[in-house]
Amino acid sequence: MEWKGWTAEKLLEAASQARLKAYAPYSRFQVGAALLDAGGRVHCGCNVENAAYGPTNCAERTALFRAIADGCAPRSFAAIAVIGDTSGPIAPCGVCRQVMAELCAPDMPVIMGNLSGAVRLATVADLLPGAFSLSDTEGKKESG
Numbered sequence: 001m002e003w004k005g006w007t008a009e010k011l012l013e014a015a016s017q018a019r020l021k022a023y024a025p026y027s028r029f030q031v032g033a034a035l036l037d038a039g040g041r042v043h044c045g046c047n048v049e050n051a052a053y054g055p056t057n058c059a060e061r062t063a064l065f066r067a068i069a070d071g072c073a074p075r076s077f078a079a080i081a082v083i084g085d086t087s088g089p090i091a092p093c094g095v096c097r098q099v100m101a102e103l104c105a106p107d108m109p110v111i112m113g114n115l116s117g118a119v120r121l122a123t124v125a126d127l128l129p130g131a132f133s134l135s136d137t138e139g140k141k142e143s144g
Helices: 008-019 059-069 094-103
Strands: 031-037 042-046 077-084 109-114 119-123
Touching: 008 031, 008 042, 008 059, 008 077, 008 109, 008 119, 031 059, 042 059, 059 077, 059 094
Parallel strands: 077 109
Antiparallel strands: 031 042, 031 077, 109 119
């Protein structure tokens, strides 16, 4: 499969290179992500930990937030790859899935891999069926 001239393998390699930049002094668990935008540019992200844990940011969200900060429009992305040192293909956490549901099209491919070469492909909708959206609340008024 190919998107904007990028294969799953090339995106996973970009994610793997981003993984090496992770700041993970507490867990020592490095994760990398590579987000392909509509123009064929790749925005990389890595996990960045914090001693308070709550402020920690995952690789997927780092890549998405970076792309938005670089001027990309929400839902304009072609694919995202994520990689980590796991026994099977790494899956995005629940928070990342919700952010992807907000910023990516439901049918956008999510390429999940590990350092041993295992790969799994899904869509954003596959990863978070029935995702919460503020459009679910449109037209509703608080009762009371």
